[in-house]
Amino acid sequence: MTESDIQILQKEIDAVIEKYNREDFINQDFEVYSKSFKETYFQNQNLHTNKRVCEVIGCKNITIKKSHTIPKSSILKNIVFEGHLLTPKFDSSDNHPKNIMSKIGINNASVFPGFCTKHEDIFKSFEIDGKIDNVNKALLQTFRTLCRERVYRENELEINKIIREKYKKKINSEAQESITKALSKYPQFENVKDIELKGIDSIIDSLSKLDSFLISPLEQIKIFETSIYSALLKLPTKDKLIIRVANFDTHLPVSICGIGNQVYLKDKVETDSYLLLNVMPRKDSTSVICVGLERDKLLIQNYIDSSFSNPLFLLNMIESFMVNGSDHWFVNPKFWETLSEVKQKKILYDILFTEDSHLDEYPISIFDDVRMYIISTLKKNINTRTEKITEFEKEIIDKEIKKIKSADYEIITDTNILAEKLWNRLQKH
DSSP: OOHHHHHHHHHHHHHHHHHHHTTOSGGGSHHHHHHHHHHHHHHTGGGGTSOOBOSSTTOOOBOOSOEESSOTTTTGGGSOBTTEEEEEEEOTTOSSOOEEEEEEETTTTTEESOOOHHHHGGGHHHHTTOOOOSHHHHHHHHHHHHHHHHHHHHHHHHHHHHHHHHHHHHHHHHHHHHHHHHHTTOTTOOOOOOOOOOOOOHHHHHHHHHHHHHHTTHHHHHHHHHHHHHHHTTOOOSSOEEEEEEEESSOOSEEEEEEEEEEEEETTEEEEEEEEEEEEEOSSOEEEEEEEEGGGHHHHHHHHHHHTTSHHHHHHHHHHIIIIIOOOEEEOHHHHHHSOHHHHHHHHHHHHHOOSOTTSOOSSOSOHHHHHHHHHHHHHHHHTSSSOOOHHHHHHHHHHHHHHHOOOOOOOOOHHHHHHHHHHHHHTO
């Protein structure tokens, strides 16, 4: 190849690179990429149901296809309506970013390929009656929550990898077509092939951020799993657990099974703290399981102790977790219908665009009837005692009543602002 040929080739390669950096390729267009992303994402959803090796350490058996993270017969059936539940889900059919409530059959709610037939039986102690009346049962349910979270994130990472490779392939094909066309007027360059652009554009950067978001809790999840194994087997462990179990004497029309994250400064170093919450409604009562790592007690100990000290605080914890913690929850469709349309939209909006953590109190009452029942019960208990109501108690009750009456449902509709909020949320992880 002559010096002149090298210069021609370099010029055309530079032009292609510049076009890539300007994001002028067809496949870099937001609408084109979005369509391709959605198609690839949904084409690979089967990864979430593919059988794999059992999640119990040391077991080599293959899982059943659907392990319910939340017990179906003793918990989910208590909030089902005509065989279905509702769960929050991103609306991928709309170019305007928003969440919707998605209808899901009870047989598919909260399922993942987690355990083999043999190890499905380890959860039988509370599968039948749904009673979480000792620490071991609470730990087993939390272990199942952790496994689902990890498996889900591993599968999402695999789907993300497929999306990235497909996108790169399209970009490289477009680059090859562009440079082949540019060099077609030079007979000495007849067979240009294997063009590969290795730069990072905004799309590759976004996919990398999504990877980081999915990966960030995995190390902590493994620590949780080891600690739970040690606690169940009564083995020593360096990472002890904070465990709280409480029972509402009323039915909540929601079941939660998820993990929340908060970053805090520990010894001047930014540290991720994770909290696991399970809300398990039975016919006339509801069990609540909260588990964290003792290493994070500086942040979570007072929060957990306070939340479990008063039924109103516990209700606040649950509502905040639904919006600011995890979207892996299910509600009774008939209950959701009782909420005003504007409140429904506000809750779904806040789930997607929240900048708060699960430790922050959510300012809107989701469960008005339960809140009023608790307030009524507290007032009755106060009236039957000799001491008068304290200023602190009055302040709490007034604040909770005000929350029920609140109608502050501000929602931003500008698509550019919403896209920026989503991007900023991803950047935090």
